[in-house]
Amino acid sequence: xxxxxxxxxxxxxxxxxxxxxxxxxxxxxxxxxxxxxxxxxxxxxxxxxxxxxxxxxxxxxxxxxxxxxxxxxxxxxxxxxxxxxxxxxxxxxxxxxxxxxxxxxxxxxxxxxxxxxxxxxxxxxxxxxxxxxxxxxxxxxxxxxxxxxxxxxxxxxxxxxxxxxxxxxxxxxxxxxxxxxxxxxxxxxxxxxxxxxxxxxxxxxxxxxxxxxxxxxxxxxxxxxxxxxxxxxxxxxxxxxxxxxxxxxxxxxxxxxxxxxxxxxxxxxxxxxxxxxxxx
Amino acid sequence: xxxxxxxxxxxxxxxxxxxxxxxxxxxxxxxxxxxxxxxxxxxxxxxxxxxxxxxxxxxxxxxxxxxxxxxxxxxxxxxxxxxxxxxxxxxxxxxxxxxxxxxxxxxxxxxxxxxxxxxxxxxxxxxxxxxxxxxxxxxxxxxxxxxxxxxxxxxxxxxxxxxxxxxxxxxxxxxxxxxxxxxxxxxxxxxxxxxxxxxxxxxxxxxxxxxxxxxxxxxxxxxxxxxxxxxxxxxxxxxxxxxxxxxxxxxxxxxxxxxxxxxxxxxxxxxxxxxxxxxxxxxxxxxxxxxxxxxxxxxxxxxxxxxxxxxxxxxxxxxxxxxxxxxxxxxxxxxxxxxxxxxxxxxxxxxxxxxxxxxxxxxxxxxxxxxxxxxxxxxxxxxxxxxxxxxxxxxxxxxxxxxxxxxxxxxxxxxxxxxxxxxxxxxxxxxxxxxxxxxxx
Numbered sequence: 194x195x196x197x198x199x200x201x202x203x204x205x206x207x208x209x210x211x212x213x214x215x216x217x218x219x220x221x222x223x224x225x226x227x228x229x230x231x232x233x234x235x236x237x238x239x240x241x242x243x244x245x246x247x248x249x250x251x252x253x254x255x256x257x258x259x260x261x262x263x264x265x266x267x268x269x270x271x272x273x274x275x276x277x278x279x280x281x282x283x284x285x286x287x288x289x290x291x292x293x294x295x296x297x298x299x300x301x302x303x304x305x306x307x308x309x310x311x312x313x314x315x316x317x318x319x320x321x322x323x324x325x326x327x328x329x330x331x332x333x334x335x336x337x338x339x340x341x342x343x344x345x346x347x348x349x350x351x352x353x354x355x356x357x358x359x360x361x362x363x364x365x366x367x368x369x370x371x372x373x374x375x376x377x378x379x380x381x382x383x384x385x386x387x388x389x390x391x392x393x394x395x396x397x398x399x400x401x402x403x404x405x406x407x408x409x410x411x412x413x414x415x416x417x418x419x420x421x422x423x424x425x426x427x428x429x430x431x432x433x434x435x436x437x438x439x440x441x442x443x444x445x446x447x448x449x450x451x452x453x454x455x456x457x458x459x460x461x462x463x464x465x466x467x468x469x470x471x472x473x
Numbered sequence: 474x475x476x477x478x479x480x481x482x483x484x485x486x487x488x489x490x491x492x493x494x495x496x497x498x499x500x501x502x503x504x505x506x507x508x509x510x511x512x513x514x515x516x517x518x519x520x521x522x523x524x525x526x527x528x529x530x531x532x533x534x535x536x537x538x539x540x541x542x543x544x545x546x547x548x549x550x551x552x553x554x555x556x557x558x559x560x561x562x563x564x565x566x567x568x569x570x571x572x573x574x575x576x577x578x579x580x581x582x583x584x585x586x587x588x589x590x591x592x593x594x595x596x597x598x599x600x601x602x603x604x605x606x607x608x609x610x611x612x613x614x615x616x617x618x619x620x621x622x623x624x625x626x627x628x629x630x631x632x633x634x635x636x637x638x639x640x641x642x643x644x645x646x647x648x649x650x651x652x653x654x655x656x657x658x659x660x661x662x663x664x665x666x667x668x669x670x671x672x673x674x675x676x677x678x679x680x681x682x683x684x685x686x687x688x689x690x691x692x693x694x695x696x697x698x699x700x701x702x703x704x705x706x707x708x709x710x711x712x713x714x715x716x717x718x719x720x721x722x723x724x725x726x727x728x729x730x731x732x733x734x735x736x737x738x739x740x741x742x743x744x745x746x747x748x749x750x751x752x753x754x755x756x757x758x759x760x761x762x763x764x765x766x767x768x769x770x771x772x773x774x775x776x777x778x779x780x781x782x783x784x785x786x787x788x789x790x791x792x793x794x795x796x797x798x799x800x801x802x803x804x805x806x807x808x809x810x811x812x813x814x815x816x817x818x819x820x821x822x823x824x825x826x827x828x829x830x831x832x833x834x835x836x837x838x839x840x841x842x843x844x845x846x847x848x849x850x851x852x853x854x855x856x857x858x859x860x861x862x863x864x865x866x867x868x869x870x871x872x873x874x875x876x877x878x879x880x881x882x883x884x885x886x887x888x889x890x891x892x893x894x895x896x897x898x899x900x901x902x903x904x905x906x907x908x909x910x911x912x913x914x
Contacts, residue, residue, distance in 0.1 A: 309813050312836050313896050319903040324568030324813050331569050395562065395570065 229282065230254050236278045237267060242345045244268040244366025263287020269346075269364040291383040292365035294348075294358045297431075298334040298377050299390035299406040299454055299461070301355035305330055321374040329403030332393035334377055340369035360458055381432075387440045389414075389423075389431050390461060391454045396428050401452075408454045414440075417448035479682040480720040481706035484853035486886045488709060488807070492645035493683070495773040496766045501651050503777050504790050506582055510552050510781030511563050511573045512538065516820040517611045518618045519545030526574065530557045533585025535757050538574055547609040547619045550757040551576060552779035554583040564814035566803050566823070573818065576781065588755035593666045601670040601752060608751030609758045609821070613743035614638060614649075614712065615804055617822040620744050624670050626733045635673050636721055637664050639680040639687065639742040640705055640712035643805025646825040648762040649742050651775045653680065653687040656746055661691065661698040663745030666752050668699075671738055676700045678742065679717050683707045709807060710884040714739035716853055728880050743824075763819060765791040767828030769798040778819045785815040787826050799831035807885045837894040848887035848897065854880045858887035858897045865900040870911065873904045881905065 233254035240250070245266050247253040256262045257278065264270070264278040265287040279286045311320060311327035317339035320326045326335045336354035341347075348362035349369060358369075360383070370378045377392050389408050393400050397409030408429050415423045415430060422440045424433045432440055442457045450456070515521040520543035526532060532551040539549040555578040565571035588608070593601055606621035626632050637660070641649040653660055660678070668676040678695075680688050682704045691702045703721050705711050715726045717739055724735040732739050740748075743761065750756045759780055766773035771792030778787055784801065788794065802809040803823055819826075848858035856877060864872040881901045888897040 309811075310836065314899050314903070316903070318906065319896075319899050322902045322906060323899065324811055326568070399562070399570075 227255075227258060229258050232281055233257055233264075233278055236274060236281065238269040238274065240269050240345055240364075240366070242269060242364070242366040242368055244364065244368065257284075258282065260284075268292065268366050292367075292380040293360045293363040293383050294365060294367065294369055294378050295381050295388055295458075296334055296340070296349075296356045296358055296373075296377050297379065297388065297390055297392045298332075298355065298375075299456070300328070300330055300333040300404045301336070301353040303353060304406045305333055305354075305404045317372070318374045330393055330395075330400070330407075332375060332377075332395070333404065335375065339372045339374075340378060343368050343372040357462065359462070381434045382439065385432065385434055385439050386458045387432060387442060387444060387455065388458065388461070389429075389455050391429060392431075394427055394429055400428075406452050406454050409452060411451060413448050414444065414450060414455050418444055479704040479706040480679075481708055481711065482716040482719040482853055484851055484855070484886065485708045485710060485716070485884075486851050486889050487707060488644045488889065490644065491683075492766065492768075492806075493647055493650070495645065495647075495768070495770075496764050496775055497647040497650055497684075499647075499651070499772070499774040501655055501762055501775045501777055502790075504779065504782065504787070506553065506578060506580060507779075507782060507786055508578055508580075509558070510555075510576045510578060510779060511561075511783060511816075511818045512549065512552065512576060512781035513563070513565065513571050513573045513818055513820050514539055514549065515571065516549065516617060516780070516822070517545075517547050517609075518616060519543065519622075522546055522549050524560070524574070526557055528557055528559055531555075532557060532576065534582055535587060535759060536585040537757075541606065545619055545622050547606055547611055547621070548757075549609055550759050551585075552759040552781050553578045554581055554585070555579040564812075564817050566810060566812070566817050566820060568810075568813055573781070588751070588757070590755050591752045593669060593752050596669075596752075598670045598672060601666060604752055605670070605748055608747070608756070610744055610747045610751060611758075611821050612741055613747065613761060613822055613824070614741035615808065615822050615824060617820070620740060620748065623733075623738050623740065624667065626671075626738075630733045631736055632671050632733060632738055633673055633736045634675045634722055634738070635664070635668050635671055635677070636714075636717055636737060636739045637667075637676070637678040637700075637742050637745050638712050638714065638717055638739055639678050639684075639691075640717065641684070642681060642707075642709045642711040642713075643807055643809075643825070644709070645766050645827050646764050646805045647766070648764045648775055648824050650684050650687055651764075652746055652762050653678075653684070653742060654690055657690045657694055659746045659749045660742050661694055661700050662753065663742075663747070663749035664700045665698040666748050667738075667740055667745060673738075674699070677703050677721050679703045679705045679711075679721055681705045681707045681711055709886065710853055710882065713853065713882050713884060715882070728877055758821060761819070761821060761823065763787065763823050764825040764827075766825065767798070768830050768833070769794045769796050769828040771795050778823075780819055780821060782819045783815070784812065784817050784819070784826055787819065788815070788828070794828065797831060798828040799834040800829040802827040802829065807889070808883065839894045839896055842893055842895060845892060847890045847892065851886040851890045853884060853886060854882060856881060858891075858901075859895075861904075862895060862897050862900045865904045870904055870907045874908050878904050879908065 234251045237250040245253045264275045309327050317335040317337045325331045334355050338351045341349040348359050391408035400407035410428045421436045424431050522539035523542045524539045534554045536551045555576045558577040559575045562570040563573045602621045602624050610620040612618040718737045747758045763778045801812045842859050885898050
């Protein structure tokens, strides 16, 4: 019995002593944390996608409070979330343009010829290291979904061998951009609704051999559009997203793209959908 | 030399079917002149050469078409006389379109002005190195690394041993075998010239013992040139430079190191012959010996093909095909590259054009690793391919790097023995590319 009591007392004394040490240490070595960091982190979407260039949402919150970034730099946050953060901190919203990703290729299995049988790792980077991948075009989408797997928002779908971004799901975090071994994915302003879905720098005839929807640089769209709306670079034309007035769907009243690579976003999605149902 | 089994290294494999008998007795033939040659501008590793000609220019055989674009670069010469009809993009051997000079041959195949013949025994080593560069000589075994760079070790690196690679361990290929059989003096003289340029007296030619006829031919004349012939065990990848060094000198190249770190330089026998041509005859490198082989080929044979010869024409030289091929590979079956287009043209490192039958090509289904460890036994670099591929599949490239993935020579021995058909080399190629990308940043 005596041993028991001695043990209990010893434990109690050790407990009280250690408790006191912790208590003193907590007062002495206290780290001041800005309570606003938690507040802003709370208001952020919490996707930790890294689209802002910071290592997750808490890091971004820190940069907003330090004034390094405006709240609108978060590509995922909605307008309401951004203004809530700005209001909570009493700062300006900032005027970052909302962006979405676009895969600049229209060559799915129906449009682009598969030249060889590919029997290997189902990953775009790996495939592109073997003879440049199985597709006929050396610049087009490989369709093995490396970008789709990288997307934290499930906004990329592989439709019939072509990666298609769903603009309503895409938040423009850019996680897909670096994964594409062909550099086909670019972030464009959300307001841009007309794109040229081709990135091949080859000559028109060479592109026509392997694909039915390439940009052959006929420049019909360039002539129909206003000045500065398109950029011509060698044998390919692209939409100039820095133009003062972006190309909009009204361009289709003046011009019909002979190959069909100049498409509105809606048309692009529609075609892909139709083809999937055909295949299914 | 040890006659019986030959020297070797640890690991490696021996493919059950080596296919060498198809073409090993076919003498080297000169290819007929074509109407057009499509000369790929970048045929060497390193900086691309700078083009000196334009559309419409007349060129002579051997005329300089592009000059070296840096130290790790070599010039390029015209394979025949004719007119430059265009400079165009053509399918490249790696599947990516490349720029090429298209030469319409005039049919006369007339040499332009040759470089002066050198008395190499009296020449300065630097003069030999300059000549090797000016002739556009690269590693003709497959890597196409400029030869003169290997001859110029940085100060502080002492070279005491030159090894010529005549192992030709890739199945099916017989180009080096025929070269050693038919032009032994050229190979030996090239070896002696390279030895002189490096200032070394220990010059070896390593040959696998399945080519006893080539060994005997070389041995008969080797003493005149002060070159030693070494028999090597028949095993793949015996011709990889680190393994050749290990087999012959018992030295081990440190991880991440180069042969010159252990005082060795390895050159291909084809490059040695090209060096002899360049130094003794003043001829630039404009053609090479290539094996056109495989069961679908009517007459598997060895050809002296001009650079820029389309693969389809080379197959026609060998009599065309007897059955529909399933795959066309540039190089050997182990490390060669399957082609998408037959319009690809012969470059300085095209050691073989190999056709495979449809039923030889398996569309395999790869399944999970069963941890049998055969890949570990087979790996000549002492790596653990199985666990490396698992790390890479879950994109843990840092873990792969820590486990020395960068030492992988992509020989394919692991994938060859894998009972689960895992695409190991493809994983490793990807990891190496990703790691290079990260370290560049």
